Each structure stands twice: as C-alpha cells, then as structure tokens.
Amino acid sequence: MAVLDDMAERLEQIRKRENLSQEAFSQRLGISRGAYQHYSRGGREIPSSVLDALLREFGTDPYWMLRGNERGPSSAKEELLVENAARIVLMLLDAYKDQKIQWDEEKLINATKFAQFYLFDKRSIIAEGRDIINKFASS
Incomplete structure (x- = not known):
C-alpha cells in the first residue's frame, strides 16, 4: 500500500x-x-x-x-520500459486521432501492452514500430 x-x-x-x-x-x-x-x-x-x-x-x-526519486540497481531497465510504454501510448493516441478511432482506457491499455510485448519479442526499436502501432490501434 x-x-x-x-x-x-x-x-x-x-x-x-x-x-x-x-x-x-x-x-x-x-x-x-x-x-x-x-x-x-x-x-x-x-x-x-x-x-x-x-x-x-x-x-x-x-x-x-x-x-519518486528512488533509484535501484534495475532502474535503468525500468526507466527504459516506462519510456517505451509512454512512447507507445503517444503513438497510439496519434493513430487513434489520425484514423478517427474511438478509444477507451481499456482499449488503450490493452493495445499498449500488446504493442510493448510484440515489439520486445521482435527486438524492434520503438521508433521503427510506428507501422505496427498503427496496426494495433485499428484492431
């Protein structure tokens, strides 16, 4: 807690x-x-x-x-994961806007998780994943 x-x-x-x-x-x-x-x-x-x-x-x-300001031994990895998730969210929001797709919090969270796992599995760089993100936005 x-x-x-x-x-x-x-x-x-x-x-x-x-x-x-x-x-x-x-x-x-x-x-x-x-x-x-x-x-x-x-x-x-x-x-x-x-x-x-x-x-x-x-x-x-x-x-x-x-x-907070806490830094632990794995903080660099955690920070990268958070940064990647934030970038994915921003890309998804742009894709939803561009494609005029209605979204809700659950859809955004699920698409973010799926995109993060997919990109991680493929060892893709987030910046190179824009096409993939657009695909997840429309699904």
Whole structure:
C-alpha cells in the first residue's frame, strides 16, 4: 500500500504546485473529481492514461510518479520500459486521432501492452514500430 500512498502524495504535490482545485485538476487530467480523490488518497492505482495526461498537461515524468526519486540497481531497465510504454501510448493516441478511432482506457491499455510485448519479442526499436502501432490501434 505504501507505493499507492507515495504516488497519491506526488499527485497532490503536482495539483498544489499548479495551484488548481481538485475539480480543475481533474478536468485537465480528463477524469472525474471522484476518481481523482480515490487516486489522491491511495485508494486506487493510477492508470497509465492518467500518467500520460500528467505528462502531457504538466510535464510530469511518469517514472517519478511511479518511483519518486528512488533509484535501484534495475532502474535503468525500468526507466527504459516506462519510456517505451509512454512512447507507445503517444503513438497510439496519434493513430487513434489520425484514423478517427474511438478509444477507451481499456482499449488503450490493452493495445499498449500488446504493442510493448510484440515489439520486445521482435527486438524492434520503438521508433521503427510506428507501422505496427498503427496496426494495433485499428484492431
């Protein structure tokens, strides 16, 4: 539970730094105030779509949201995985927009996971995976 509490604390830090009410902050993240309250109390895990919104809206490093300033022996690998997932999310969102595809959080999460595993299995570089990402967006 400590990880959720730590993430909740960092979420509150961002909101307060931006000097926003819970309602205004929630709107910028594209979530309800109730969902924000669950995340900010550590009652629910913060989904990747909210981490992506924090990155886009406030320039928040997703790795910092997940781990704070803690660095462990495997942090370089973890950071690369988080960076790759974030790049995949951004590519998927662009593909959804370009292809005028309706998406929801579950579809985005599943497509991100599938693309990440597929690219890892093929040992493909994320930048070279744009065509693959577009394919996953439309499926």
